[in-house]
Amino acid sequence: MIWLGGAILFWLAAWAVNASVAGSAAGRSRAGRVFVPLLFGITVLVLWEGVVRGFGVQPVILPAPSAIWARIVASPEVLWADFVQTVVKGALTGFVMGVGAAFAMAIAIDRVPFLQRGLLPIGNFVAALPIVGLAPILVMWFGFDWQSKAAVVLVMVFFPVLVNLVAGLQASERMQRDLMATWGAGYWQALVKLRLPAAMPFFFNGLKIATTLALIGAIVAEFFGSPIVGMGFRISTEVGRLGLDMVWAEIAVAALAGSVFYGAVSVVERWVTFWHPAQRH
Amino acid sequence: MREKVLPVLSVLGIIVVIWYAAAVWMNSTWVYDQAERAGTTVSFAEMVPQTMAQDRPLLPPPHQVVKELWKGVAGQAVTSKRSLVYHGFVTFRGTMMGFALGIVMGVALAVSIVRFRVMDMSVMPWAIISQTIPIVALAPMILTVSNQLGIDNREVPKAIISAYLSFFPVLVSMVKGLRSPDAMQLDLLRTYNASESETFWKLRLPASMPYFFASLKVAVAAALIGTIVGELPTGAIEGLGARMLIGSQFGEPLIMWAALFASAILAGMLIVLVGTVEQVARRRMGGPA
Numbered sequence: 001m002i003w004l005g006g007a008i009l010f011w012l013a014a015w016a017v018n019a020s021v022a023g024s025a026a027g028r029s030r031a032g033r034v035f036v037p038l039l040f041g042i043t044v045l046v047l048w049e050g051v052v053r054g055f056g057v058q059p060v061i062l063p064a065p066s067a068i069w070a071r072i073v074a075s076p077e078v079l080w081a082d083f084v085q086t087v088v089k090g091a092l093t094g095f096v097m098g099v100g101a102a103f104a105m106a107i108a109i110d111r112v113p114f115l116q117r118g119l120l121p122i123g124n125f126v127a128a129l130p131i132v133g134l135a136p137i138l139v140m141w142f143g144f145d146w147q148s149k150a151a152v153v154l155v156m157v158f159f160p161v162l163v164n165l166v167a168g169l170q171a172s173e174r175m176q177r178d179l180m181a182t183w184g185a186g187y188w189q190a191l192v193k194l195r196l197p198a199a200m201p202f203f204f205n206g207l208k209i210a211t212t213l214a215l216i217g218a219i220v221a222e223f224f225g226s227p228i229v230g231m232g233f234r235i236s237t238e239v240g241r242l243g244l245d246m247v248w249a250e251i252a253v254a255a256l257a258g259s260v261f262y263g264a265v266s267v268v269e270r271w272v273t274f275w276h277p278a279q280r281h
Numbered sequence: 282m283r284e285k286v287l288p289v290l291s292v293l294g295i296i297v298v299i300w301y302a303a304a305v306w307m308n309s310t311w312v313y314d315q316a317e318r319a320g321t322t323v324s325f326a327e328m329v330p331q332t333m334a335q336d337r338p339l340l341p342p343p344h345q346v347v348k349e350l351w352k353g354v355a356g357q358a359v360t361s362k363r364s365l366v367y368h369g370f371v372t373f374r375g376t377m378m379g380f381a382l383g384i385v386m387g388v389a390l391a392v393s394i395v396r397f398r399v400m401d402m403s404v405m406p407w408a409i410i411s412q413t414i415p416i417v418a419l420a421p422m423i424l425t426v427s428n429q430l431g432i433d434n435r436e437v438p439k440a441i442i443s444a445y446l447s448f449f450p451v452l453v454s455m456v457k458g459l460r461s462p463d464a465m466q467l468d469l470l471r472t473y474n475a476s477e478s479e480t481f482w483k484l485r486l487p488a489s490m491p492y493f494f495a496s497l498k499v500a501v502a503a504a505l506i507g508t509i510v511g512e513l514p515t516g517a518i519e520g521l522g523a524r525m526l527i528g529s530q531f532g533e534p535l536i537m538w539a540a541l542f543a544s545a546i547l548a549g550m551l552i553v554l555v556g557t558v559e560q561v562a563r564r565r566m567g568g569p570a
Contacts, residue, residue: 001509009445015399018399018402019399019404022398022401022402022403023398023399031570032402033402034398036402036403037402037403037404037405037406037407040404040407058416058429060429061426061429061430062426067436071536086547089382090319097522105442113545114288114291115288115289115292115313116285117284117285117288117289118290118291118292118293119290121285122292122293122296124546125549125552128498128548129502129544129545129548130506130509130544130545130548131503132417132506132509132510132513133509133521133522133525133540133541134472134541136525136526136528136537137534137537137538137541139529140339140532140534141339141527143285147336150284161304187503210414212412212413212415215413216414216415216417216510219415219417220417220510220513223513224526225505225529225559232417235422236421239421239425240424242425244422244426247421248422251414251419251422254414255410255413255414258413258414258415259410259413259414261413262413279364
């Protein structure tokens with residue numbers, strides 16, 4: 001009871017602090033922007049811990065955050081091996097190849113408006129399809145190891161990036177292109193100096209969608225067969241053994257990896273498209 | 282219309298040609314192996330037809346997939362366990378539940394985020410982070426946990442997963458939409474002495490509708506992906522995702538491909554459905570048709 005009561009008290013107190021910070025001038029400062037969501041996150045963890053202990057929830061249903069943390073600390077080698085297998089070998093390799101392929105394809109069809117007009121509707125449609133369904137087929141083709149996971153990620157990443165980049169390459173204005181023409185710029189000069197930079201905000205939109213898809217693809221593909229290492233493999237076997245603390249530890253690693261991946265893309269975006277209104281503060 | 286149809290059809294044609302070429306190339310290995318085992322040789326002209334009609338091709342050519350799809354859709358009673366219509370309906374039902382749940386969650390969160398600054402500051406960053414967590418990692422666990430809580434209904438965990446994926450686009454667009462009225466319009470309502478709730482119902486909500494419908498198209502696709510993923514890791518026996526899993530476990534590529542195309546058709550139907558609802562709503566609200 002004391003756990004539950006304490007957790008609820010903490011929640012109320014934290015909420016009051018957050019409300020007052022958010023309403024005051026401090027809420028507009030940089031520190032306030034970090035502090036408020038951070039306190040909210042901590043509150044959720046405290047509430048979670050309190051509910052699990054207060055109600056005596058079985059660890060096979062929901063382990064407490066402290067138990068999950070203990071599991072993370074106790075088995076770093078396993079988590080690291082799974083991380084390397086799924087995120088580095090599977091997701092990152094596939095991501096790089098998929099983005100590279102989409103980039104090459106977008107440039108290749110750039111000079112043929114006929115193909116673009118045909119490809120955009122199809123690409124948009126395919127981007128909305130449940131491509132994860134290809135996972136079992138690709139696992140059959142490329143075997144159980146990371147190559148098949150990278151292939152799934154490649155296909156999943158390809159279409160959102162392609163569609164965004166093709167749209168982006170058309171984003172420069174008539175006037176700007178005419179200016180390039182008056183300077184006697186050739187196709188490649190205009191592409192590199194005007195149209196590619198103008199396409200970058202669109203390109204990064206696609207990349208951000210692709211980062212989340214990459215991790216999803218790599219993990220789902222492991223459900224269809226994997227070596228005895230990898231996050232998807234660990235999750236499905238530990239769920240079967242009711243080792244829920246290990247499952248949550250993997251989820252924590254996945255969440256961290258996903259957030260860092262997304263954050264890294266955002267940082268590069270800010271660096272590349274510094275001129276775009278969305279990046280100016 | 283005319284200038285769009287022709288390019289799309291030609292790109293589709295190119296895809297089909299590449300597909301056939303790839304099918305010949307990938308399935309030829311099996312043909313050559315068979316011939317070698319039998320001690321005979323096959324010429325190229327003999328090999329090609331044999332790659333078109335294997336029982337377990339590495340890559341089935343389009344006509345085989347279409348045939349299997351047709352068999353699954355029209356060749357069975359719709360209530361049969363082999364009917365893709367039946368499995369498609371199970372997936373459709375799950376998608377709609379998750380979609381509805383996602384819309385409710387997304388709109389409710391958006392309204393409170395626009396209304397309360399503290400919600401905006403504390404919840405919004407976590408909503409963004411929540412999408413970087415690969416939900417599929419949670420899927421098997423959501424299923425076992427709901428099993429242990431005594432929820433035998435397989436629909437519930439599926440709906441949760443698909444709602445988790447579909448709420449986010451709705452949330453982001455609704456926040457944008459509810460904030461879209463400009464200062465002039467808000468000032469006008471203030472001169473009318475409108476209360477906060479009147480401003481909400483008469484200005485903010487109607488102004489957010491275009492954003493809302495734009496997000497629905499993304500959300501419905503996400504909900505479908507969530508449902509199919511929810512059917513995958515669980516030994517589910519119904520639904521298109523389960524069909525893919527069965528095809529994978531029994532080494533029946535044709536079943537997998539047919540289920541894949543059925544889910545593509547379902548996705549197309551869902552997008553058309555949402556588009557139609559959008560048009561009807563826009564017309565009734567007096568917008569341009």
